Amino acid sequence: MVKLEIIVAPDPRLKAACEPVTVVDDEVRRLMDDMLEAMYEAPGIGLAAPQVGVTRRVIVVDVSGEDDGRQPLRMANPRLLAASEKTAVYEEGCLSFPEQFADVRRPEHATVAYLDETGTERQLEMEGILATCVQHEIDHLDGILFVDHLTSLKRGMIVRRLAKAKCVKPAGRVRA
Numbered sequence: 422m423v424k425l426e427i428i429v430a431p432d433p434r435l436k437a438a439c440e441p442v443t444v445v446d447d448e449v450r451r452l453m454d455d456m457l458e459a460m461y462e463a464p465g466i467g468l469a470a471p472q473v474g475v476t477r478r479v480i481v482v483d484v485s486g487e488d489d490g491r492q493p494l495r496m497a498n499p500r501l502l503a504a505s506e507k508t509a510v511y512e513e514g515c516l517s518f519p520e521q522f523a524d525v526r527r528p529e530h531a532t533v534a535y536l537d538e539t540g541t542e543r544q545l546e547m548e549g550i551l552a553t554c555v556q557h558e559i560d561h562l563d564g565i566l567f568v569d570h571l572t573s574l575k576r577g578m579i580v581r582r583l584a585k586a587k588c589v590k591p592a593g594r595v596r597a
Contacts, residue, residue, distance in 0.1 A: 423451075425459040425473040427516045430583055435517055436564040439471055439478045442497040445540035449479065453495040453538055456481045461491075465516045467554045469561030472517050480558035484551050494545075496535035499559050502544065504528035511553045513567045519586075521579045525570045527556050 428434055442449055452475060460468040460481055470479040478498045485492040509529040514522045531552040534544050547555060557567055568576040 423455050425455050427459060427463060427468070427472055428474055429519060429587070430515075430517050430566065430568075431580055432517075434474055434476075435471060435561070435566060437471055437476050438564050439469075439476045439562045441478050442536065445497050445536050445538060449477070449497060450495075450538050452477070452479055453481055453497075457483070457493050457495070460516070463516050465514075466550075467558045468516060469558045471561055471564075478562045480555070480562065482551070482554050482558060484554055494555075495538040496533070496555075497537075497540075499533050499535040499555065499562070501531055501556070501559060502534050503532040504556075505530035509549070509553070511550065513553070513557060515557070515567050517566070518568065518579060518583060521568075521583065523567070523571050523575055523579065525553075525557075525567055527553050527570075531556060533559070 452470065456468050456470065456473060459473060466484050467480065467482040470477045480496050480499055481493060483491055483493040505528045507529045508526045510524045510526045512522050513525045529552065530548045532544060532546045533555055534542065537543050568579050
């Protein structure tokens with residue numbers, strides 16, 4: 422497996438729209454597996470291909486609890502078919518925005534269509550944290566970040582904190 426590096430904002434690659442997967446082949450399956458490995462190592466519950474520098478419409482998600490064992494979902498070309506009018510607010514974070522969290526309102530229930538790791542077309546009705554996570558990851562495929570759902574003030578605060586954290590040098594070094 423290839424160790425993938427997760428891109429941290431601000432980075433223009435996170436705003437790129439992704440190309441559809443034409444066929445789920447060994448290369449796409451390898452990408453899905455490598456993405457899962459990176460997601461689990463981070464640790465996180467979802468990861469989209471652009472977060473590892475790949476502009477393909479691929480996401481992986483696993484919202485299972487520690488006691489449930491891993492239950493990963495691998496999705497190529499996921500698309501929302503339906504979303505409830507009823508919404509829910511979850512505190513979201515993002516592996517591309519380390520240690521940054523904010524409340525985001527999204528549809529509470531959603532139905533998604535996608536190709537699984539075998540290339541089989543599937544539909545999944547979701548609710549709760551799974552629905553939130555899948556919607557968050559699908560947004561990534563369209564260059565939409567969770568901070569884009571926030572007020573400009575909250576978004577600016579998070580982006581400034583991340584930019585500042587990127588500039589911090591390890592202790593013991595002198596900045597010139």
